[in-house]
Amino acid sequence: MEASSVPAFLEMQNIVKMFQGTCAVNGVDFNCAHGEVHGLVGENGAGKSTLMKVLAGVHSPDKGKILIKGEERKFANYSEARKAGIGVVYQELSLLPQLNVAENIAMGVWPKNQLGLINWKTIKATSNEILKSIGVEIDPDLLVSSLPMALRQMVEIGKMLVQKPELIIFDEPTAPLSHDEVQVLFTLINDLKKQGKGIIFISHRLEEVLTIADRITVMKDGQKVITDTTSNFTEQKLISSMVGREISEIFPPKHTQLGQQRELFTYDGVLKRSNSMVTFSVREGEVLGLGGLQGQGQMELLHSIFGLGGCEELKISINGQVTPIKNPRQAMRHGIALVPENRSEEGVFLILSSLANLAATTLDRRQKMLFVDKSTENQVVRDMINRLSIKVTSHRQPAQLLSGGNMQKLVVGKWLIFNPKVIVLLEPTKGVDVATKQQIYLIIRQLADAGVAVIVNTSDMIELIGLCDRVLVMNHGFLTASLSGEEITEERIMEASVSNKQIVSSETQS
Amino acid sequence: MTEKQRDLRLLLPVYAIFLLIYIGACILEPTFFTWGNNVNLFTRITPLLLAGIAQTYVILTGGIDLSIGAIIALANAIAVSLPFVNTPTNIVLWLLVPAIAGLLVGLLNGLIITRGGFPPLIVTLATSQIINGICLFLLPQPGGKISHGLTNAVTGKLFGAIPIPLIILIVFFVIFYLILKHTSFGRSIYAVGGNETVALESGINANHVKVWVYGISGLLAGFAGIYLSAVMNSGDPLVGNPYILDSIAVAVIGGTSLAGGVGGVLGVLGAAYIYQLLNNILNLYAVSTFYQYVVKGLVLIMALAITSSGAGFQVKGIFRKRHVKE
Amino acid sequence: MSMNQVPILKDKYVIKDFIRRNGVTLSLFVIIIILFIIGQLLANGYLGLQHIGAILRTASFLGIVAIGQTLVILTGGIDLSVGPLVTMGNVFICMFLSGRDTNNLWAFCTIILIGLAVGAISGLGVAYLKISPLVMTLAVGSLVTGFMLIYSQGAPTGLASPLLTKIGIGYLFHIPIIVLIWILLSILTVIMLSSTTYGRKLYLSGASNKVAHLSGINVPLITTTAYALSGALAVLAGVFMAGYTQNAYLGIGDAYIMWSITAVVIGGTSLSGGKGGYVGTIAGAIILVVMESLLTIVNVPDAGRQIAGGLIILIMITIYFRKPRNTKIKDLERKKDEPL
Numbered sequence A: 001m002e003a004s005s006v007p008a009f010l011e012m013q014n015i016v017k018m019f020q021g022t023c024a025v026n027g028v029d030f031n032c033a034h035g036e037v038h039g040l041v042g043e044n045g046a047g048k049s050t051l052m053k054v055l056a057g058v059h060s061p062d063k064g065k066i067l068i069k070g071e072e073r074k075f076a077n078y079s080e081a082r083k084a085g086i087g088v089v090y091q092e093l094s095l096l097p098q099l100n101v102a103e104n105i106a107m108g109v110w111p112k113n114q115l116g117l118i119n120w121k122t123i124k125a126t127s128n129e130i131l132k133s134i135g136v137e138i139d140p141d142l143l144v145s146s147l148p149m150a151l152r153q154m155v156e157i158g159k160m161l162v163q164k165p166e167l168i169i170f171d172e173p174t175a176p177l178s179h180d181e182v183q184v185l186f187t188l189i190n191d192l193k194k195q196g197k198g199i200i201f202i203s204h205r206l207e208e209v210l211t212i213a214d215r216i217t218v219m220k221d222g223q224k225v226i227t228d229t230t231s232n233f234t235e236q237k238l239i240s241s242m243v244g245r246e247i248s249e250i251f252p253p254k255h256t257q258l259g260q261q262r263e264l265f266t267y268d269g270v271l272k273r274s275n276s277m278v279t280f281s282v283r284e285g286e287v288l289g290l291g292g293l294q295g296q297g298q299m300e301l302l303h304s305i306f307g308l309g310g311c312e313e314l315k316i317s318i319n320g321q322v323t324p325i326k327n328p329r330q331a332m333r334h335g336i337a338l339v340p341e342n343r344s345e346e347g348v349f350l351i352l353s354s355l356a357n358l359a360a361t362t363l364d365r366r367q368k369m370l371f372v373d374k375s376t377e378n379q380v381v382r383d384m385i386n387r388l389s390i391k392v393t394s395h396r397q398p399a400q401l402l403s404g405g406n407m408q409k410l411v412v413g414k415w416l417i418f419n420p421k422v423i424v425l426l427e428p429t430k431g432v433d434v435a436t437k438q439q440i441y442l443i444i445r446q447l448a449d450a451g452v453a454v455i456v457n458t459s460d461m462i463e464l465i466g467l468c469d470r471v472l473v474m475n476h477g478f479l480t481a482s483l484s485g486e487e488i489t490e491e492r493i494m495e496a497s498v499s500n501k502q503i504v505s506s507e508t509q510s
Numbered sequence B: 001m002t003e004k005q006r007d008l009r010l011l012l013p014v015y016a017i018f019l020l021i022y023i024g025a026c027i028l029e030p031t032f033f034t035w036g037n038n039v040n041l042f043t044r045i046t047p048l049l050l051a052g053i054a055q056t057y058v059i060l061t062g063g064i065d066l067s068i069g070a071i072i073a074l075a076n077a078i079a080v081s082l083p084f085v086n087t088p089t090n091i092v093l094w095l096l097v098p099a100i101a102g103l104l105v106g107l108l109n110g111l112i113i114t115r116g117g118f119p120p121l122i123v124t125l126a127t128s129q130i131i132n133g134i135c136l137f138l139l140p141q142p143g144g145k146i147s148h149g150l151t152n153a154v155t156g157k158l159f160g161a162i163p164i165p166l167i168i169l170i171v172f173f174v175i176f177y178l179i180l181k182h183t184s185f186g187r188s189i190y191a192v193g194g195n196e197t198v199a200l201e202s203g204i205n206a207n208h209v210k211v212w213v214y215g216i217s218g219l220l221a222g223f224a225g226i227y228l229s230a231v232m233n234s235g236d237p238l239v240g241n242p243y244i245l246d247s248i249a250v251a252v253i254g255g256t257s258l259a260g261g262v263g264g265v266l267g268v269l270g271a272a273y274i275y276q277l278l279n280n281i282l283n284l285y286a287v288s289t290f291y292q293y294v295v296k297g298l299v300l301i302m303a304l305a306i307t308s309s310g311a312g313f314q315v316k317g318i319f320r321k322r323h324v325k326e
Numbered sequence C: 001m002s003m004n005q006v007p008i009l010k011d012k013y014v015i016k017d018f019i020r021r022n023g024v025t026l027s028l029f030v031i032i033i034i035l036f037i038i039g040q041l042l043a044n045g046y047l048g049l050q051h052i053g054a055i056l057r058t059a060s061f062l063g064i065v066a067i068g069q070t071l072v073i074l075t076g077g078i079d080l081s082v083g084p085l086v087t088m089g090n091v092f093i094c095m096f097l098s099g100r101d102t103n104n105l106w107a108f109c110t111i112i113l114i115g116l117a118v119g120a121i122s123g124l125g126v127a128y129l130k131i132s133p134l135v136m137t138l139a140v141g142s143l144v145t146g147f148m149l150i151y152s153q154g155a156p157t158g159l160a161s162p163l164l165t166k167i168g169i170g171y172l173f174h175i176p177i178i179v180l181i182w183i184l185l186s187i188l189t190v191i192m193l194s195s196t197t198y199g200r201k202l203y204l205s206g207a208s209n210k211v212a213h214l215s216g217i218n219v220p221l222i223t224t225t226a227y228a229l230s231g232a233l234a235v236l237a238g239v240f241m242a243g244y245t246q247n248a249y250l251g252i253g254d255a256y257i258m259w260s261i262t263a264v265v266i267g268g269t270s271l272s273g274g275k276g277g278y279v280g281t282i283a284g285a286i287i288l289v290v291m292e293s294l295l296t297i298v299n300v301p302d303a304g305r306q307i308a309g310g311l312i313i314l315i316m317i318t319i320y321f322r323k324p325r326n327t328k329i330k331d332l333e334r335k336k337d338e339p340l
Helices: A048-055 A078-083 A103-104 A120-133 A149-162 A179-194 A207-213 A235-242 A298-305 A328-333 A341-349 A354-362 A375-387 A406-420 A434-449 A462-469 A492-496 B002-026 B034-062 B068-081 B090-116 B119-137 B148-155 B165-180 B183-193 B196-201 B204-230 B241-253 B264-284 B290-307 C014-042 C050-076 C081-095 C104-127 C134-150 C162-169 C176-197 C197-207 C207-213 C219-245 C256-266 C278-297 C303-322 C327-337
Strands: A012-019 A022-032 A037-042 A063-068 A071-075 A086-089 A165-173 A199-202 A214-220 A223-229 A264-269 A278-282 A286-291 A309-318 A322-323 A336-339 A422-426 A451-458 A468-474 A479-483
Touching: A012 A235, A012 A462, A012 B204, A022 A037, A022 A048, A022 A063, A022 A479, A037 A048, A037 A207, A037 A354, A048 A165, A048 A199, A078 A086, A078 A375, A086 A149, A103 A149, A103 B002, A120 A149, A120 A406, A149 A179, A179 A199, A179 A207, A207 A235, A214 A235, A214 A479, A223 A235, A235 A492, A264 A298, A264 A451, A264 B196, A278 A451, A278 A479, A286 A298, A286 A434, A286 A462, A298 A336, A298 A422, A298 A451, A328 A336, A328 C303, A336 A406, A341 A406, A341 C207, A341 C278, A354 A375, A354 A406, A354 C134, A354 C197, A375 A406, A434 A451, A434 A462, A451 A462, A451 C256, A462 A492, A468 A492, A468 C197, A479 A492, B002 B264, B034 B068, B034 B165, B034 B183, B034 B204, B034 B241, B068 B090, B068 B119, B068 B204, B090 B119, B090 B204, B119 C256, B119 C303, B148 B165, B148 B204, B148 C207, B165 B183, B165 B204, B183 B196, B241 B290, B241 C134, B264 B290, B290 C104, B290 C134, C014 C278, C050 C081, C050 C176, C050 C197, C050 C219, C050 C256, C050 C278, C081 C104, C081 C134, C081 C219, C081 C256, C081 C303, C104 C134, C104 C219, C162 C219, C176 C219, C176 C278, C197 C207, C256 C303, C278 C303
Parallel strands: A022 A223, A037 A199, A037 A214, A086 A165, A165 A199, A286 A451, A286 A468, A336 A422, A422 A451
Antiparallel strands: A012 A022, A012 A063, A063 A071, A214 A223, A264 A278, A264 A309, A309 A322, A468 A479
């Protein structure tokens, strides 16, 4: 339904939000009316979640206005947004799993009886009532930890509804749900719509958005591309709105004709999470990309290469030799390196110096009779700092003071010093400035040229296309495509990302 | 699984073991089952129960209180330092002053921890040192006296049949169980310990909760000290020492996780009983009291090994703490 | 970006950097000097060689225990079993030696091994079973107390051997032998922490278990070793104390839990691990012992000294570990604020 002359419940005007030099949301207008479902789609990094977090008071916008019922509002935190009538259901639920359903729903509200003690009867009644209003029946005494994800989500929705919101944001609600559970959710959303609530529905599953939403907004690179009624959209049109941009970054030249090169690395295993077989290999000189929507098993797959579990009957061979990998140390002994996804929690020693960080993976190699070979270490570290142009005023300052890009260089640097045979990079340029990104691209290409098996996982489409010689796409825990050369296009990657067909072989003729 | 089922699963082992030991002891040594022996048990358990409940409250919020022993000693010292007279005012003073002292110390602990953002381990370690010092001022050696009236009152029998220690035990147990399970304050404790971010988002004042939890801990420790003064009819500055470890052990064995958010008071009773039973049995067999150190240490380590799953430090659980601005 | 402008090693920032980095430790030693001067003002002869030697000897016992505590705290843990371990070392060595020189080697080796084993048990529980160090070491301490009481039947017998006594009360070049031993151990510790691979891995493990694990470091092994060393060193201190007092005392180790932790805290080592070192702890140990002696001179009763001890910790953590409630954390959060 188009908005009438009455101001829509929610009006966001020209919202701008920057992080660390990158512009996550760049002048976006967005609105939502009572009784409508407004779908929001876009690739990873398009800015949808950030926009919604601005709305929910989690971030404050650098520019722009939020209008609720025509009045400008500023939210300092989620509580204030909630009081204004906004409710959010995130992917990571905010429930306390060790408590029961009724208590989670009543958290903070606790009605009392005459003695001042909690009136459990009322709480349970409220719980039943709210859950009934959204079409489910859950025993209020059940522990949340014993509920399946779909029901937990219902409890979370129930908890949110107690606050009587007028606008509800669903952020990727269907990701953990089965087909039937999704239908239940949709029935609920339609009920809420009929009750006059406004709904914002963020999802990667385009068919679902087309089913449930009245209007759809497509975002790309922090900007709004198009807003239109659902009837004017097809899945194809959505995809092409989401993709297609000018490549402003420069990637090092790729290699063609890689089919003849020998295989440096092969992977063969059964991913626990989906019980599916995954087989692939990396050839000499090739940069292999692993793409698809976030959370489809890419992390589990790549973590298993470094010995972090997640895969059964795993057979990895490096240069033709099958190697058992049970833990990171063993993986490293066979020359495998992992640049983790979350550098501040997994990649960098925040309170230690750049020196300590860079030297961390190669201490045993430079060991001389139990002692650290300081002169060699200093040399090696200094060389790496220079090579990567890591900006430090003193190599003793704690790493947490560095910028995101420089921190990432520390992580990459420590593995370069390690001189790996296989390197796996997870989201290597997340939150990193453009100049550093290009440096990292160059390094990746150089590694591949030098005979290192390089596997890169990124949710950045441009990166995937510009950097990789071959791209594997995963969905639901199995491979759905193996694209090389001319086949690597945004359309095909996007299609494969939502495809449900598992491919048999991951090799393509080139 | 419902909450009741989960609680049962946590409590069953504790009480099952308790019953096993108790019945086993009665079979092996019939005198164990005498009324006198049981009264003896109640009398000894009460302070341990109080300390265990105190520690449980604190651990539920994700903290720890190493000053419980010191506060018990302080309350004990104050109790025996008050005038040795059998008047009603004196009795009231004897009940109130040490308890309030304990409460204040606890609140102080809580304030330092929340305002400063310091680790509870170190803060309570430091305050325990300070309190021990104050205690030594009051009572450099074991000594002091309580009016015999009070001692008889506390260790006597109500209506000539029901032992007072048992009544005290039940009263405290019920009150602090009710607080934990049936008041908003009690539920806030679980919320804060389970996931502080979620608790804050639900409008709970986490710092407030934590300060009062340490306050309650101090209060209960105070009562334990008062009780001990009556039972021993004298004061001892070292009386609190065993309770440092024992309070933690009894809380952990009773089902409370060191990570916070899980557990409660129900298991504390069973765990305290097990501890006392083991002691009692060792005594009965004239085994030296030295073995209780070994037994206590082993029991605790076993309980920890069984229940520990990285509960030592920060267990964020299945649900990631959502980013909260500021 | 020019490649050579990064001033690292031969930089002119060296001196300034040194002071900025070690300023805290330097000021601690300045405090020591000031305290000594106060001592001299209060009691003539305080600065005499004999007296300084006695102070340092007392500090040595604490200092040795504090080595282990420093190591454990650097891994992010804590060792509350040092008290019972000191006592056990004290009691057992007297019982093993029974005042004769015949068993010296055997007794010494056995007792150190016991210390290592006990510490290793704590370490295994913490590192592999993921039990909280607080509770684990508390429980192990209880075990140790128990074994010690059982073995000695509550009434320790025996005496230090003549050799041990000579070490305990003897002098070499006018310096108490114990102090020389402490100096030796201190040098070894500082070298280990700053220049060995193990020391480096210790810091890495303490700074972040996770990152260390993902960098190929065997975190559980490093952690267990730290606890084992702490056990051995605590026992060692007890042994030397026996040399000094010749007899065994059951309560002798009790105060060392608080004291060793206080010394480490004063020294500036972070309780969350990964930052700090032993040099500060040395200063901390000396400061504590000197303060104690000053309080004695001024006739502050034992109670007052305990209170002072607790207050010192509170003051030190306020100075060192103030978490500015919002600022620093906000900055960090903003850095982590990556757009999805």
